[in-house]
Amino acid sequence: MTKSTEKYRRVPSTVLGTLLRWFDQSSAWLAGDHVLLARRALWIERYNRFYFADIQAVTICRTQTGLVWNVLLGTGAGLLTFGGILSGFPPAVLVWLAIFTLPLIMNILLGPTCSCHVYTAVNTHKLPCFNRLPKAIIFLQTIKPLIAAVQEEVSDEEIAERAPLIPPIRWIAPGAPTPRPKRHYAGQVHLILLVLLFFGAIVSGLQLLSDAELLTWLTVILLIAQLGMSIAAAARQSGTDISSGLRAVTWCAFAHVLVMFVLFLILSVVASPQASERSPEFDLSTEGADDFSTTSAASMMHYMMNLLSMLFSMILCFTGRYLLSSFRDDYRLRRMAARARIRTLDKQET
Amino acid sequence: MAISCPKCGHQIHATRFNKPAGACPGCGSQIIVAAFASLVSAPSDTGAGQRLLAADQASCFYHPNKKAIVPCDNCGRFLCALCSVDFGGRRLCPVCIESGGGGESPGELDSSRILYDKLALFLAIIPTFVTQLIAIFLAIRYWSSPISIPPRGPLRWRWILAVIVALLEIWFIYELIFGDILG
Numbered sequence: 058m059t060k061s062t063e064k065y066r067r068v069p070s071t072v073l074g075t076l077l078r079w080f081d082q083s084s085a086w087l088a089g090d091h092v093l094l095a096r097r098a099l100w101i102e103r104y105n106r107f108y109f110a111d112i113q114a115v116t117i118c119r120t121q122t123g124l125v126w127n128v129l130l131g132t133g134a135g136l137l138t139f140g141g142i143l144s145g146f147p148p149a150v151l152v153w154l155a156i157f158t159l160p161l162i163m164n165i166l167l168g169p170t171c172s173c174h175v176y177t178a179v180n181t182h183k184l185p186c187f188n189r190l191p192k193a194i195i196f197l198q199t200i201k202p203l204i205a206a207v208q209e210e211v212s213d214e215e216i217a218e219r220a221p222l223i224p225p226i227r228w229i230a231p232g233a234p235t236p237r238p239k240r241h242y243a244g245q246v247h248l249i250l251l252v253l254l255f256f257g258a259i260v261s262g263l264q265l266l267s268d269a270e271l272l273t274w275l276t277v278i279l280l281i282a283q284l285g286m287s288i289a290a291a292a293r294q295s296g297t298d299i300s301s302g303l304r305a306v307t308w309c310a311f312a313h314v315l316v317m318f319v320l321f322l323i324l325s326v327v328a329s330p331q332a333s334e335r336s337p338e339f340d341l342s343t344e345g346a347d348d349f350s351t352t353s354a355a356s357m358m359h360y361m362m363n364l365l366s367m368l369f370s371m372i373l374c375f376t377g378r379y380l381l382s383s384f385r386d387d388y389r390l391r392r393m394a395a396r397a398r399i400r401t402l403d404k405q406e407t
Numbered sequence: 408m409a410i411s412c413p414k415c416g417h418q419i420h421a422t423r424f425n426k427p428a429g430a431c432p433g434c435g436s437q438i439i440v441a442a443f444a445s446l447v448s449a450p451s452d453t454g455a456g457q458r459l460l461a462a463d464q465a466s467c468f469y470h471p472n473k474k475a476i477v478p479c480d481n482c483g484r485f486l487c488a489l490c491s492v493d494f495g496g497r498r499l500c501p502v503c504i505e506s507g508g509g510g511e512s513p514g515e516l517d518s519s520r521i522l523y524d525k526l527a528l529f530l531a532i533i534p535t536f537v538t539q540l541i542a543i544f545l546a547i548r549y550w551s552s553p554i555s556i557p558p559r560g561p562l563r564w565r566w567i568l569a570v571i572v573a574l575l576e577i578w579f580i581y582e583l584i585f586g587d588i589l590g
Contacts, residue, residue, distance in 0.1 A: 065557045086557045095557055100526040102555055103519040113446040118413045119428070119437040172413050178445070183413070197441055204443050211444035213425040219447040220410075220421035 065093060069199055073166050074192045083186040085196065090207065092175075092200060094184060105182060107175050109207040114176040115200070117193045123170035129312055130161040136320060136365075140358035153323050168192075241388065242297035244381050250286040250310060251377045257283060258370035261363045268356075280318055287311035300384045306377040313369050320362050324355055410440055469500070479503055517556060523549040524565035531572040536580055539573040546570045 065086035070078065078084065086093040092112075094105040134157040141150045173187035173196070187193035211219075257279045264272050290307045410419045417433025424442035431438050458472060465475040467487035475485030479500040491498050494516070504516060523545050531542035546566045554563075 067557070084557065093556065095555070097522070100522045100529065101519060102522055104517060104556060111445065112443055114410050114424075114440060114442045116410060116413060116419075116441075117428075117439040118431070120414070174413050176410060176446075194439075197439070201441060208444040209448060211447060213442075216442050216444070216447050217421045217424055220424065220442065 064088065068092070068196050070195060071168070071189070071191045073163075074189065077163075077167075081186055083184075085184060085186050087199070087203070094182070094186070096185070107177065107182070109200070109204045111177045112175055112200075112204055113178060115197055116174045116176070117187075117190070117197065118172050118174075119190060120170045120172055123164055123167075123189075125312075126164050127161065129316060130157050130164065133157040133316055133319070134161055136358070136361065137323070139361065140323070140355075143357050144355065150323065153319075239296060239298040242293065242299055243388075244299060244303065244384065246286065246290045246293045247299075247303060247307065247377065247381055250283065250290045250307070251374050251381070253279060253283045253286055254310060254370045254374040254377070258367045258374060261367035261370065264363045265360065265367070277321070280314060280321065283310065283314045284318065287314055298388075300380060302380040303377065303384060306373055306380060310373050310377075313366075313373065317362070317366055324359055324362065410442065410446075412436065412438060520553075520555060522554055523552070524554055524563065524569065527569035528565050528572070531569040531576070534576055534580075536577065539577050539580075542569050542573040546573075 065088050067078075068085040068087055082098070083094065083096040086095065090110070091106045091108040094107070096103045096105075134154060137150055137154045137157060141147075141154060144150065146154075168189045168191045170188055171190045171193050173184040173193045175182050175184060184193075184196075187196050257276075260272055260275050260279060264276065287307060287310045291311060294304055294307060410424070411417060412419060412431040412433055414436050415431065415434035417431055419431065419438065419440055421442075423429050423438075424440050426440075428437045428439045430436070458474065465485050467473045467475050467490055468484040469490050470487050473487035473489070476488055477486055477491050477498045478484065479486055479491075480497040481499055481503040484500055486498070486500050490500055492501060492504060494504060527542045527545040527549075530538040530545070546569055550563070550566060
């Protein structure tokens with residue numbers, strides 16, 4: 058191992074990545090013989106060093122996080138634009154539109170999301186600073202020649218030939234606690250969340266037909282209950298054997314409820330008495346469109362919100378119900394098989 | 408070490424190494440695997456250390472029954488072949504590596520650091536007399552000490568800002584308490 062030069066230089070990045078690096082909580086630096094990963098948490102900085110001689114592999118796996126954010130932010134921005142067109146873009150809507158649109162543009166410009174991992178002989182480490190594909194590829198292209206210069210020359214074909222001979226190992230430090238097996242969770246909290254989503258869909262459907270105040274109050278109560286239950290479900294599913302599909306449903310429900318909550322707040326601002334008082338100023342009728350006032354625009358947006366909420370809640374509810382029942386069936390079958398195996402072993406022993 | 412998909416844990420076959428992005432057979436995610444020579448090369452044999460043959464021979468500090476071959480470059484303890492770790496051209500014992508080199512090699516072995524300038528700035532912002540004083544103390548005490556291992560620019564602007572904010576707030580608190588009463 059050569060002596061480190063201690064002259065760290067930042068790993069090259071994309072133009073936007075360089076501009077936004079002030080907000081990054083982690084960063085990667087290149088030294089003469091290693092990569093330094095620095096992670097900040099408030100005023101404590103933690104370091105990991107990966108020596109070029111020790112790096113066995115680097116993987117970059119594309120993730121869907123960026124796409125999910127694009128869909129959520131795009132939906133929000135689209136609904137707000139639609140509402141803005143109908144109501145003549147009052148300042149409150151413009152502010153909310155900016156809140157949704159700027160992160161959306163930034164997310165698109167930064168590129169697809171990914172997760173980057175470094176493999177050494179004893180562990181695998183995630184590099185959280187390379188969470189965008191263009192940035193991660195630049196990192197890989199930068200360190201490839203540096204690693205190749207330190208390690209012995211082996212062709213790609215030779216690596217492919219010899220790699221399967223290595224048995225997968227699991228390294229546990231002496232004295233370290235053994236990893237706990239995932240505990241079983243039958244999905245009770247998820248079931249309550251799905252029931253709440255179902256009732257939410259029904260109330261949204263009823264609101265399409267009637268403007269009763271009772272239904273508005275019911276919507277608010279259900280939104281709060283759904284928000285609390287989705288947080289509880291997300292916390293409950295952590296470290297359990299629940300299927301990845303159900304996990305995704307929980308997070309989708311959380312995002313859906315959050316978006317609906319924001320939209321509900323926007324609508325309450327737009328349709329507030331102050332907004333009605335300002336209506337001559339922002340009313341499209343002053344610009345020649347006589348059919349819409351702020352109130353009618355707000356009710357139109359309210360209608361759209363209810364329609365979307367009903368559809369999305371229904372989809373989430375039925376998908377979640379199907380996934381939950383198949384997960385429970387699967388678990389029951391596995392348990393029965395395990396019991397049968399134990400019974401057979403007992404019989405063999407006797 | 409076997410290379411597996413970070414998403415689903417499915418082991419990636421070696422034929423996919425050092426190729427353009429391909430789909431993981433487990434979850435279908437696009438994955439790039441760059442494998443290097445150390446993945447297939449045999450690990451180097453460091454030796455387990457020789458047993459003591461004579462009573463007057465120096466023994467390892469951590470293994471009294473094994474022959475010492477080198478002293479630790481940081482703490483000076485005698486080490487056997489098993490305990491001696493080649494680190495950045497120096498021979499160190501595992502304890503010195505764990506403790507960050509005993510402060511004699513700044514930046515080389517540290518696994519974490521407290522960013523006192525950030526802490527001082529944070530404390531300076533909190534509008535209490537005590538935190539302002541702590542912020543000024545931190546700025547004086549740690550002004551010239553190393554802050555972060557990676558370079559953070561030549562200017563210690565956080566220190567300066569923390570002191571200015573702390574002094575301004577102390578003056579403001581003083582004026583608020585005594586200014587009205589005396590004036």
